[in-house]
Amino acid sequence: MSTISSIGSVQLSFVARRLDAVREFYRGAIGLDEVPAPGGQLLFALGDATLSLSPVAEVSREVKPDYLAIKTRAYDDILLRLRDAGYHPVCSLPDAGQRVMYVKDPSGNQLAFLG
Numbered sequence: 686m687s688t689i690s691s692i693g694s695v696q697l698s699f700v701a702r703r704l705d706a707v708r709e710f711y712r713g714a715i716g717l718d719e720v721p722a723p724g725g726q727l728l729f730a731l732g733d734a735t736l737s738l739s740p741v742a743e744v745s746r747e748v749k750p751d752y753l754a755i756k757t758r759a760y761d762d763i764l765l766r767l768r769d770a771g772y773h774p775v776c777s778l779p780d781a782g783q784r785v786m787y788v789k790d791p792s793g794n795q796l797a798f799l800g
Contacts, residue, residue, distance in 0.1 A: 688759030693799045694735040696752045701725065701740035711736065752787070752795035760784050760800025774798075 699707045704725070711717045711729050717736065722728035727738040734754075757763055767774050767788055774788040784800040 688757055688762060690756045690758055692731075692734045693754035693756045693797070694737055695731070696737045696739065696754070696797075698741045698751060699727070699738050700743060704740065707738060711738070752797050754797040754799055756799045758800075760786070760798060763798055 704727070708719070708727055711727065712719050717729035717731070720728040720730055720735065722737070725740045729736040764774060764776065764786055772788050774786040776786040777784055786798045787795060789795050
């Protein structure tokens with residue numbers, strides 16, 4: 686049985702000067718409900734998950750704020766398995782309200798595990 690319960694959020698970037706077009710695409714063309722978000726970010730509800738779009742000056746292959754956030758009931762087990770496999774996740778403090786760990790897969794895709 687999988688220890689992953691669902692996707693928590695998907696983070697994508699967009700070119701800041703295209704804000705209105707991006708908003709219209711996700712809100713108007715696709716029909717997602719927009720949720721208030723800080724700092725020029727766009728946030729849309731995806732059932733119990735969210736689609737978060739962060740503005741960037743330009744899209745770069747080297748630096749992308751893209752990630753997939755995954756909700757799990759086995760945060761500590763996944764952390765140990767990743768470490769045993771030679772990965773070095775970056776984690777929130779153990780007493781943080783929301784436990785989060787970030788790690789990159791072998792292709793460089795960033796994942797966030799929410800525990």
